[in-house]
Amino acid sequence: MNVRVGVLAVQGAFLAHAEVLCDLGVEAVEVRQPNNLEGLDAIVLPGGESTTMSKLLVSTGLWHPLNGLLHGGLPVFGTCAGMILLGTSILDGRPDQSCFGVIDIAVRRNAYGRQIDSFEADIDTAVGQFHGVFIRAPRIEAFGAKVEVLGTHNNEPVIVRQGTALAAAFHPELSADVHLHQFFITHVAGLAPATIDTTAKGR
């Protein structure tokens, strides 16, 4: 089956996500305008500057249609700034910054400090270890009963899922490991790309 996954491309690390998706046999579509949302099977919200992305989502006219699609069940994977956008509340954000509220989490921006505190670490997940790259990363400070914690670092949740929405505090698109994207496509979104290649390298 031909699988089309959008990658929000208003600002941030969208190309790195698109490359991983292509390695998984998925057609990656850059989303900059509302008409790019047509016919998507799922969407990825990448890392970047969450304040910048939030403003551009409004000025491009993407906010309302995307909000409708996400609440209508379009599978979504948000990483770092993308996770901030998916949560229900933002701590240390800007007053004009909004979020879609599809995962019941409270997220603190830049919770680990500045860039000199950015780090790599191994993450414990239900299916083994995953190597995470945390860049000025956000932290999940509270989560609701419907939220499933799929990965932790130092006993704090860093991968969470609620229904068809998956979020990670770090950047799976920057480590050479496609398994989290693969988990999203096959298990969270329930899609089966025709040419899925489990041996593909992320970058």
Next chain:
Amino acid sequence: MSSSAENFTGTVRVKRGLAEMLKGGVIMDVVTPEQARVAEDAGACAVMALERVPADIRKDGGVARMSDPEMIEGIKAAVTIPVMAKARIGHFVEAQILEALGVDFVDESEVLTPADEAHHIDKFGFTVPFVCGATNLGEALRRISEGACMIRSKGEAGTGNMVEAVRHLRSILGDIRKITQADSAELFDWAKRLQAPLPLVQELAETGKLPVPLFCAGGIATPADAALAMQLGAEAVFVGSGIFKSADPAPRAKAIVEATTNFRDAHILAKVSRGLGAPMTGIGMDAVNERYAERGW
């Protein structure tokens, strides 16, 4: 690593990672906390904190140095987006101070007066990532071999004139395109001519792109300028004097952010370019007294 509790900071992946996050964005020069807030309000993905924008450095002359830590801290406190600051070429102590201040990116910049006529900073020794300017591919690869995590085409800062930025982008990207067509024997000659490390040239031939993001700087003054840089192949833009030396900075800043996202859509570019007031005056290259782009080795 098996215990999983250990964190590794300052790795190449972590440092290049922040450059990845800034792609598709606009990094704006600011000299006060108020300007930093205007930049953040407009949607800048980062700000460059400095005492004088390049147009003023050009006008004032004299030695241009790292900014006062107090003003950098003021700007850091004013915004939540990443803050960059400039150190002089080769002035590793200015870079050490900027790292101690907790800036998110150091720009080893030709806009400041060079402190060393032969050596750039050894950037591998730092936790903070560095961006460096380049006028051609050899210069870009030499900076990457010293540990730069982002390259910006230099252009000619403080001129409001795109001609040098276009020359540098075309030179870097044109040579990359040629190298991808070269055979393995020709790569040795390319490394020699570019005065660049052979392994980086071979990697480039394989991947068809620099191993770090390529941004554009030096001359952007309008939304069309930003879109020109992006269509030529830059992955994000720096705007120095172009915003706060214009008649009405806030709407211009917002328009440049929107143009950078929608750089291929001429209808949107037409819409956001309307009614922005006067851009910075700018200067022709014949009138430029000192070429900053020639600084760097």
